[in-house]
Amino acid sequence: MHIRSAGSLSAVQLKMPSSAWLWAVSVVALTGHLFCAAAYERTERNCSLTPPYLPSTAVNTSVQLQELRAQMLPLNVSAYIIPGTDAHLSEYIAPRDARMAFMTGFTGSAGTAVVTQTKAALWTDSRYWVQAERQLDCNWELQKDVSIISVAEWLISEVPAGGNIGFDPFLFSLKTQENYAMSLESSNRILKSIPVNLVDQVWKDRPQIPADGLTRLPDRVLQRTWQDKVEQIRSLMTTNPYQPTALLLSALDETAWLFNLRGNDIPYNPFFYSYTLLTLDEIWLFVHTNRVTEELKAYLSASCTGSLCVQLKSYDSVRENLMTYVAQSDVKVWIGTEYTNYALYELITPQEKLITSSYSPVLTTKAVKDETEERILREAHVRDAVAVIQLLMWLEKVVPVANVTELRAAEYVNRCRSKQKDNRGPSFETISASGPNAALAHYSPSEETSRRLTVDEMFLVDSGGQYLDGTTDITRTVHWGTPTDMQKEAFTRVLMGNIEISQTVFPSGTSGVRIEMLGRRALWEVGLNYGHGTGHGVGNYFGVHEWPVGFQSNNIPFKAGMFTSIEPGYYKDNDFGIRIEDIAVTVPVHTKFGHNFLTFDTVSLVPYDRKLIDTSLLSAKQMQWLNNYYEMIRRLVGPELDKQGLQEEKDWMLRNTQPFTEAGSSASVCSSSLTLIALVFALHNII
């Protein structure tokens, strides 16, 4: 799935179209009677008019603002900061954590709101400015510089010296708190941690925690029991030179991984609200204990207190329990700074009781799959390929003759996946985008924007599934008519990027950021580029972005057994978008002279659109990679299609995985053709 660049860990699809596009629709719909300015006014607020103009999409936030301000008064808080994340610093959040959206009306995935007694401001990045202007009412000013420095400057201008600036420490990462503190440090404004969320106090119909609870993974998808994992992590604790006595797990996938449990508290993410404090001789699991069935209690040995017994504690008691633990002498708590919230961090004092690393040993251990995990994750991709092949085959047939919209295509692929064994729904909202829609960052179709697919436009589909055995994520871009030369060239260069990363050989321990440019190089050569990251980890029935694996600067070095997406792209504004995304696993490779080198083995198994490949641009090595890949698709997906009795799909697959003739710029072709020339000339001379 499409990810943001520059180390960002957040990505949710944009639900609203760009204003430019809406304008075009309006003009068509209104048969030319309105100018663009008029059409434009219809979609975005205009607070400078009297009375202000508000589109129907704007949300009246006066009541919640008034109530929040009333909460702030007795606490003597001049400003209150409302981030867009949850207490686990999750990339995707549950509806009950959408506090920023509740307060502002703005539903974009990234933003920060700040409220004072007289003003309210929202900070969000350029992807969301149009959306914000459509959803905010005139209580809110929109701020476009999303740096914490900018928020701090605004705070300094609005909050008098000596004033308190309140925040919920559960919603701040260490880095966020540190950055605010640093920016406000010299200004005599006090950053005040308030562990009770003020928005929750005024959010009357805040969604409940789902009653249905946790499930354990079946043994057939597991190599390590939770007890094995606990012992593995404890051994990393005892070998840590700083000698931690406890490990605090805050990210939701950490607890889910450790106990081989899953939940469904967050859309598309099989997680459940939880923390874990793992000590060398105890295990404290913080959950909503009413959700833990008797069967699960037995599974977790919840009735004892030994070193392999899980003591269940109330989710909301994590702070007081951690405080009690830290109050003991001779304890040291290890945390991963990237996912621990400030509310827990601030309890671990004095400093000598704290041990930090960017990522907890659970996240770094989880990043390397065991044999079973690698095998079943590969298997999940075989079944997933069937669903995507079904979609592409169907579109090829029906687009030229019937009305298929982006939404219908998305529904179709979701339905295809749902028929595959062990499917647990999509792993994120399908991005199904035709023509100019595909050029929008984080687009996914809505009733309002859904475009009809035609033979005249390129179509991009980025989708994935959750399966009991694995999470998938794949993007294909296709054209059912005649692509332009520019489209073919851009597509081929994106593909070259994908191949160049996939086939590169590198020492074990190389960071993804050091090889990421191979995904861009063929584009750079002709002055093209793309504005997002090049890949993210995936795992076994987890979030579709499984950090810290990937190609971003804060990702950990590659070792054998890590799964990552590889997804270069190219986007031409108001015209088309191309992305090719495959999942690949790092595998050891034999080299002529050295040891401990890796390469990638692609596990996504769906052919690329042949029509869009200009083979004259490919090197012989790239062509060879492509043919090997196609041969692998036949070898792995063929039997699965047979097994599922999908003959038409098999024919389609075989047709689309015909080997390319090696007409590329090959050393071997060259030398053989040179030999041929020599032969022919020799022949000629004889004649």
Next chain:
Amino acid sequence: MHIRSAGSLSAVQLKMPSSAWLWAVSVVALTGHLFCAAAYERTERNCSLTPPYLPSTAVNTSVQLQELRAQMLPLNVSAYIIPGTDAHLSEYIAPRDARMAFMTGFTGSAGTAVVTQTKAALWTDSRYWVQAERQLDCNWELQKDVSIISVAEWLISEVPAGGNIGFDPFLFSLKTQENYAMSLESSNRILKSIPVNLVDQVWKDRPQIPADGLTRLPDRVLQRTWQDKVEQIRSLMTTNPYQPTALLLSALDETAWLFNLRGNDIPYNPFFYSYTLLTLDEIWLFVHTNRVTEELKAYLSASCTGSLCVQLKSYDSVRENLMTYVAQSDVKVWIGTEYTNYALYELITPQEKLITSSYSPVLTTKAVKDETEERILREAHVRDAVAVIQLLMWLEKVVPVANVTELRAAEYVNRCRSKQKDNRGPSFETISASGPNAALAHYSPSEETSRRLTVDEMFLVDSGGQYLDGTTDITRTVHWGTPTDMQKEAFTRVLMGNIEISQTVFPSGTSGVRIEMLGRRALWEVGLNYGHGTGHGVGNYFGVHEWPVGFQSNNIPFKAGMFTSIEPGYYKDNDFGIRIEDIAVTVPVHTKFGHNFLTFDTVSLVPYDRKLIDTSLLSAKQMQWLNNYYEMIRRLVGPELDKQGLQEEKDWMLRNTQPFTEAGSSASVCSSSLTLIALVFALHNII
């Protein structure tokens, strides 16, 4: 010049051979009478014998230790830390700053010494362990884990709780101080800043500051006067959103650059001891004022106090002057954290008077050359090529027939350079290394190690010159006999790395670390690699490593007009070493679709050893680059050789820059040959 990897900024050549090599020599020299153990004992200390065995190279440090300990007592300091750097955190230091060497006897470039009342320990990295065992006496223990954590752990074990650990804040970077503070924080040991260096108190014959002083650069090598530069930097101060009132310059090249001055306080580096405090309306230059001639005083307008007058202040008064400045209200001092020492940093309080960036605006401005600087730096490389060509031609002639040692080769190239216009000596100690010596990191020959060059060994020469108009740095590896297949393959793959970086196209603003792997990729493919960085900036008569330009993770992004070395290599232990180093400048490049893209233009102009190039490994594009490069050498160096009347050198150059026939794996070759085949077949059919 060869640089260390992983963001390290320090590199000086190892003066001592590895023990393995010395052992071989001993065995030969002693005609087999001694076993290797005995031979080994002769070169390294053995403190476990009674009495301890000390080689003749070991230095008796008892006196200086006793005197230092006496200095520590009245200050109540239980341990004293002695780093290897100077007050400007320079990469190379003057003899008078070699405090670690004075105290320990160990002369390696990297290390930290710590002294308590009863113990003394030296930390240095693996390059230097053998050297340390040869130079240390038994007062010293050698510690091999060079992390600050390791030093801190040792300190905690040796210093009682509540004890003071002293350090000279002038010799600590902010980061060093922070790391020590963090590691000691929880242990109740106090890190105590002592601004008077205790080693200096006991170093009776400490070298003086050279009496000869500063010189100004001639106008012909300048586009910007120092007044232009001051105004340029002030404009960066006024546009900085944090509104600094002053900029503190600590790195020696910052002051040298700003005033277009040079000195010679540090071997190979045209610097002079200095700091600058540049405010919006004053300029304070801290130097040894007795070294500033009347002419220079006039040049610097040192008799006035206006905004373009340089007020000369004593070098040793920098702390008190900075303190006075900071004591004023409404001042804010901007520092670059990478080169500011803790002694100055600790004065800038409270925090709101401090503004930091990794590098000062002088370093980031200096990194981009103006038109004149770019032109003259290119010109210096033309003359420098003449000297290196003279060396290679001479070696080719004499090595097969005469006794030429590594030392003599180094002297020869230094002499050749000295004859070139505006030469100011070598830019670092020449690395001249034959056979196994070239596989040693940071080797440069001594009388003891200098090997005779033969037709049976590869030879690596890494050398550079200081010229009034520019600093050069180039490495060539040659073979005068018959290289092995492995040597040819490794050389060719190193060359491919050099070419791949050189010809890559990338967006302006791309960090070097993101493209660095192109220098390694051809090696990685066959399981080879190298253990040092891939390049560093160079400039106009400055240090040979001109940071922050280069390919390391802490280097700034590339913009047009930056000069960097590109220097992949390969080293086979006890056998041979290969490095190919060229300087290149980033230049704008026209691309098919985009704008603001860059590529490299190589400015080093010396052909590579043809015998070592396996053209069958090169792609057509690599071959084309090579031929273009050779054509450029002919075009630029040819006329210079003519001008200097060097006909034999010109013939040699022409012979060694013959175009290669494009037998590589070329797309164009392929398509043309395929066309040929088609034609010939057509012809054939007709016949």
